[in-house]
Amino acid sequence: MNKKTKKSSEGCEDKNCPIHGELSVRGRTFVGTIISTKMHKTVVVEWLWKKKVAKYERYESKRTRLKAHNPQCISAQDGDIVKIAECRPLSKTKNFVIIEVLGKERGFKEKIEAREEGKFKKEGKDSEAKVDEKEDKNEEVESSEAEKSTEKIVE
Numbered sequence: 001m002n003k004k005t006k007k008s009s010e011g012c013e014d015k016n017c018p019i020h021g022e023l024s025v026r027g028r029t030f031v032g033t034i035i036s037t038k039m040h041k042t043v044v045v046e047w048l049w050k051k052k053v054a055k056y057e058r059y060e061s062k063r064t065r066l067k068a069h070n071p072q073c074i075s076a077q078d079g080d081i082v083k084i085a086e087c088r089p090l091s092k093t094k095n096f097v098i099i100e101v102l103g104k105e106r107g108f109k110e111k112i113e114a115r116e117e118g119k120f121k122k123e124g125k126d127s128e129a130k131v132d133e134k135e136d137k138n139e140e141v142e143s144s145e146a147e148k149s150t151e152k153i154v155e
């Protein structure tokens, strides 16, 4: 952020560090959880949000995943809640940088494990799940006054 504090750091030699390097940040900032640190100096940050669908007066759950630069002096880990800020493109798909670690997400391990389990369940019980869905559809349509709009939502 401040270019003149460049040499006051202890061993942060990252050119693309927003604090000690020459990288300037501008644009949007987000807060999310790190779900992967497998890449070199790059993390995947994820957060959930809701989008309003005006037509149906309901909310749709959305999940955003972004790649962000992980500066040497920050070295955030899996499960960390971080603040990321937009910067110039650092690679083809990376144009955000971590500027702050806000804390650890509680129950992050459990969440990831549950997600992995869910994947396996879906693969095994695909046919059963589909039957359940069909039943739900019928019930909803019958109980609804505005039949047409409900049908569209379910589809």
Ligand SMILES: [Zn+2]
Residues within 6 Å of the ligand: 009, 012, 013, 014, 017, 018, 019, 020, 021, 071, 072, 073, 074
């Ligand atoms: Zn630094």
